[in-house]
Amino acid sequence: MRVFTVFSAVLLLMASMMIFGQTPDHTDHTDHTDHTDHTDHTDHTDHTDLASDDSSHSDHGMIIDEDGAVMNQNFNQLPRGCTQISRDQEFTVYAGSRYASAEPGMIFGMSEYEFAVEPCSRVTVTFVNEDDVRHQWMVHGLPKYLYPAGMFHIEASGGRTKTGSFIAPSENQNYLVHCDLAQHMEKGMRAQLVVGSGSGDIWGVSGISDNFYRADYLPGFTFQLLLIFSVAIFGFLVLFMNRARD
Numbered sequence: 001m002r003v004f005t006v007f008s009a010v011l012l013l014m015a016s017m018m019i020f021g022q023t024p025d026h027t028d029h030t031d032h033t034d035h036t037d038h039t040d041h042t043d044h045t046d047h048t049d050l051a052s053d054d055s056s057h058s059d060h061g062m063i064i065d066e067d068g069a070v071m072n073q074n075f076n077q078l079p080r081g082c083t084q085i086s087r088d089q090e091f092t093v094y095a096g097s098r099y100a101s102a103e104p105g106m107i108f109g110m111s112e113y114e115f116a117v118e119p120c121s122r123v124t125v126t127f128v129n130e131d132d133v134r135h136q137w138m139v140h141g142l143p144k145y146l147y148p149a150g151m152f153h154i155e156a157s158g159g160r161t162k163t164g165s166f167i168a169p170s171e172n173q174n175y176l177v178h179c180d181l182a183q184h185m186e187k188g189m190r191a192q193l194v195v196g197s198g199s200g201d202i203w204g205v206s207g208i209s210d211n212f213y214r215a216d217y218l219p220g221f222t223f224q225l226l227l228i229f230s231v232a233i234f235g236f237l238v239l240f241m242n243r244a245r246d
């Protein structure tokens with residue numbers, strides 16, 4: 001019987017490690033933005049609007065010069081669900097090794113890791129690169145009917161500054177912002193764009209969320225709670241039976 005007591009204590013310990021070691025994560029939802037493409041197909045007016053807007057291609061697309069590049073810039077094409085540009089929001093983001101110091105093991109960093117914007121707002125980012133190497137400020141998961149590959153992207157050459165604008169979607173959602181150069185995200189350049197009330201923190205954002213990826217196919221938080229309670233009850237039963245025998 002004593003063996004059972006030890007066994008249940010070990011189980012209890014393992015279950016609590018599972019719960020406190022892992023926090024539920026909404027990462028996967030960030031990539032689900034594409035679904036809006038499918039659900040919104042009812043309003044056909046949008047398509048004609050887009051078609052006519054597409055002819056005025058002047059400020060859309062790619063800009064490259066010696067300071068860097070801006071890809072998929074968008075000043076005036078409204079995302080679905082937006083009737084107008086809600087407001088203009090501007091950020092100045094500094095990229096550089098000196099911003100990495102707060103996070104252990106990080107090499108690269110940004111002056112901010114969270115960018116909160118209103119739905120349908122026009123967001124202008126001035127990206128100041130203080131390092132010698134290139135850096136990027138890249139948003140992923142945006143609606144693909146407006147942003148090819150769902151991406152808006154500013155790249156600044158070493159020591160240069162680059163400014164770009166895009167219009168935030170109408171839904172409350174978190175989007176990954178990162179630098180796509182090899183190992184720059186892993187070494188600290190991982191941030192998030194929060195549109196409206198957002199959809200939960202993206203994992204591994206410097207100074208904001210845990211650097212821990214939890215796959216969707218693993219048992220959820222509720223399951224882990226149930227597990228710890230059942231193990232606890234089992235443990236107490238064994239203890240109680242031991243006492244009763246003595």
Ligand SMILES: [Cu+2]
Binds near residue numbers: 108134184
């Ligand atoms: Cu970088």
